[in-house]
Amino acid sequence: MPYLNVVDPAFDFTSPEVLAAQAADWYADSPLGPLVLRYAEAQELLRDRRLDHGGDDYLRRNGITSGPIHDWWVPMIVNWDGADHRRLRGLAGRSFTPRTVDLLRPFIRATAEALADEMASAGEVEFVDAFANRLPLAVMGELLGVPAADHDIFSVWSSDIGLIFALATGGDTAARVERAVAGLDGYIDALIDEKTKRPADDLISTMVGAWRVDATVTREELRNLLVTLVFGAHDNTRHQFSNMMVTFAEHPTQWTLLRDRPDLAENAVNETMRWRPSAASLFRRAAEDFEFRGVPIPAGTFVTMAVRTAQRDPRAYPGGGTFDITAVRDAPLLQFGAGPHYCLGSALAHAELSEALAILARRFGPPVIAGEVTWRPAIGTHGPNELPLRLPKPA
16 A cells, blocks of 8 residues: 655645556555545545544644634534534624625625735736735635724734645644634634624624524634634635635646636636645544445544645546636535535635636736745645736736
């Protein structure tokens, strides 16, 4: 059985070594446990009720048994199942509706145009700071009611909290996550008080109102849910924007095709998410002993879905080794999860990416990487830390 070192800083989910392992079998061994490489098995395991999200066991394996990270992670919505999960998801679900997303589209377009204006005058930009970070922050602020003056500090917190999925890489990762959790906890507590006294037309006010009327969740649960929403509304989308531009820099003819056919924007977003997802991997923990495809999975085993690898599996995506924004892909993406835990924010992420991509393709020629690109760890939320781009005028 191949051994793939996913915590190696140089690890790549689409390297020849990994794709050869995928061709040979549905999984490989790794420092984190079984690494699922094929689409069908990953999708099935994401829905398997014998697996859960790990709770405090995940933190314990990374040396964390108490403190701010523990107090946020263990009661987080993803670590609940059954009635408790439905109770927590119900509060957010009533506020996070398709209508909410559609009402944000004019704001998304106007903000994307304004940021494109700034980049057009610069010519060469650091794309993460110039666009990928700022658009999701602005949308998050508009959605949740976070003042623009606080966006910069939110940017640091919501980026660092996303390193929760890369604790195994060591270094200062845990310290950064802890600072982010503590900062967001305090800020959200103050925001709940503000929206209780002076409700406005935003999602936090709506959720605070529902919380006070229905009393189905505690204040601590509400704060935890809102901290998680802040992270989800910014960090994953930020990295997906940058991953998208790297992909088009590698495939400039596809960018030109999109410019000529803006109706392909939605499909292009799906294809870039398939090709280079920001959620490059997802993990689950075995809640009991069981056997899968003839392989014993003892209780407590962590199983990691190699999302980026599985989304190029030719068994699920014929021709999946080619990036093609015109292709019709029948298999749903894995990066938003599956079943009851399917990501609440997926529709908002699609709206931001598709609205902005159409504008960028119209305003600029194919992006050109203009310097060194540095990356987040391969496991967990993955994307560039810095992405220097030259954005030429359209031909």
